[in-house]
Amino acid sequence: MRELKNTINTFIIKSVALSGIIALILIFGFVIRESIPALREVGMEIFTSFDWFPTYDPPAYGILTMLINSILLTIFSSLIVIPLGYIIAFFMYDYAGNFEKKMMKGAIDLLSGVPSVIIGMFLIIYISPWMLEIGAWSSENILLASIGLTILSLPYTASLMEEAMSSIDKNLKEGALALGTTRFTTGFKIVSRAALSGIFNAIILTVNRIIGETMVVLMAAGGQICFLFPFLIP
């Protein structure tokens, strides 16, 4: 009887898991299949051209500008978010007292719940005029988008990293401290190293989130398609 139950349970779990995987494969297959005619029409131009004029005659379909902009924005924002997130996590893990920790956790949870439209609005109303003052050419630029992405993903990154560090065996920390290691070295060299996989995980999720975020970028950097290399140009 118990054998039978076990078999049934295993079957149910396996089939549910499998259906998820199958759905994923089907979505992927569908996207590729549906895009084949378009890709055939455009050819390699899509990856080699900077021109995106889909409504012209003849139309041009180069997504290179957007691709590069996305990558640049992601790299730039990650460079701000990841070190900052790590420092916040480090502080919460090691230096913050109970009260501080509670306050910070509360603030972080609240911040990570703020919808991205609100952050976009905040940027447009408060940060953007100030940017014009310091010499940006336009009220919408990539730096603004970076700031927005930082605000958006920093709480998330910090709390993920803090969790990764907190999940490390307390004995490890005590062992290092008992050897006469300072608090900083213990956290930085021992605990962080032990938490490395968790921290990497946090980094990957952060980058994912930055790439996937559309609302803030659209509101802060505008919908124009041009090459935005100097950060203050729209």
Added chain:
Amino acid sequence: MQNDVIIKNDVIIRVNNFNAWYGEKQVLKNINIDFKRNKISAIIGPSGCGKSTLLRSINRINDEITSYKISGEIIFENENIYDKELDLTIYRKRVGMVFQKPVPFPMSVYENVAFGLRIHGMKNKIKIDNIVEKSLKQAALWDEVKDELHKSAYELSGGQQQRLVIARAIAVDPEVILLDEPTSALDPIATQRIERLLEELVENYTIIIVTHNLPQAIRISDYIYFMYQGELIESGLTSEIIKSPKNQLTEDYLNGRIG
């Protein structure tokens, strides 16, 4: 007068009217102990009697627990270790601690031992090599790991990890080694190796061990301190306490009636 000096010199750590609380709960009640230099002192007693807390207080690792409060003093070489002026990193270098659960650092076997040396400012590679080798030999681990010093410490067995942690502790050349039930997670053979190791180490170091394992305390210790519900009930030479305990509680514990 001269007698007095000798007695003072003999004592390396003196615990004076020491009380400790976790929040509202008092876990150590007016403890007075003189730990003797170059001896193995064993603190024994049933679970929850405060023996680990006492040991952790001596290394001040309990500072990590926020609800923890103390009164009284612990004197190490004429210095109150709860003095605000005390440099904790230097103190902990002199009084090392080994915990119940062996947790090596997430690095290679070699780096685990060298880490302590590096944080205390040693840079000379040859010197570090020598001390690593010496410490691993002292901890009776060298022969088992000498060919694979650079593999991860997590690949070692539990007994090897505990010996590695001991090697790590003695590498920084402490004066006192505190051990909190170092063998409770180990098999009998590994336990035996560590007991033998402690007996060798005591020539150069002072060893204070907390143990749940009464036969082990009797086998290796010179002095026994019996604690019960936060109080020090009886202390003295191991041989005397085993033969003729003065307190009823001690006798009950030794005979297995409590604990």
